[in-house]
Structures are given as structure tokens and as C-alpha cells.
Amino acid sequence: MKVRILVSYKDSVLDPQGQTVKNALHTLGYNFIEDVRQGKIFELDLKELSPEEVEKVIPEISDKVLANPIIEKFSWQIIDKSQTREGREKIST
């Protein structure tokens, strides 16, 4: 079982890395880009867990280890081996 967790700064938090990427893209002529925000992905391979266990444990791991809940938000989804989605996504802000 594979879970993908996306961690990014909350919208209210400045993102200097994203700004730098935006400026680089503008320098290269991609002026239609209005904003860039950068974040992290974690792809976890898990032993098979029940959906209830996943719903409990993934937000716990994200909050405790992967994200800093003061300035970052996370969302997660279960993806199968072939990289297609199972349509589950939770947004935590």
C-alpha cells in the first residue's frame, strides 16, 4: 500500500524558494507564471493497513514528523502501485 503526503507552507506564510523559482522562470521568458509555491512530497510504502488505521496514522505521522503544523499544511492520498489514485484525499489546514 502506498500513501502520498503533500506538505506545503500555509497560504499566509511567505515562500522564498517559490519566489526564487518564479523569478528564474520569468528570466527565462515564462512570464505567464503568476506565482510559484514549493513544497515536499513523501511517498510511504506501508504494510497493508485497514482504511481506519490509515485515516488515523497518516495524519498523526504528518503532524508529528513530516510537517510543522504552525507554518505548514498537508494533504494525503492513497495511491496504488501503478501510480493511479484511489480517490481518497484529505486536506488539513
Place this chain on the structure above:
Amino acid sequence: MKVRILVSYKDSVLDPQGQTVKNALHTLGYNFIEDVRQGKIFELDLKELSPEEVEKVIPEISDKVLANPIIEKFSWQIIDKSQTREGREKIST
């Protein structure tokens, strides 16, 4: 228009950051985690482009600026303002 680009190491490339996260999670007792791979997300706000332009320009930007194609792979999807997907995803390896 919002596009999300996911950049991660190719499967054949070692990921020491992911290993460190895995070890940290094991130390905390999450032993059901078999592997962790870490990557980057870029969320781009674009002026409205046609689907054809997006199909052309996003892989170009990803290849030239956001990812190192020698060791990294990227995938991208169009997301709307409310963070739901429009079902478009390209995997480039």
C-alpha cells in the same frame, strides 16, 4: 489556472533524505512503514493557457528548471482553485 508538478528521484536513485525519515518513523514505533521516498512539489499559478500550450510548456519548464532529468522524474496535473483535480496527469520517467 493552477498546475501541480511533482518531482522525485528516479526509482534507481538512492534517496538518503527518505531513508532518514523512515529511520525516524521506525524510532517512533511506526514499524509498518517499509519505505519512504521524498520529493518536491511546485504549485504554479498561470494565466489562462490553452490545454495544448499547457501540455507543451509544463514538461519544458519541468525538464529545464524544476527537475534534473538525469536523476529525477516528474509528473504533473492541472488542479483548480478548490484543490480538486481535473484528471489530467502525465508521468515522465
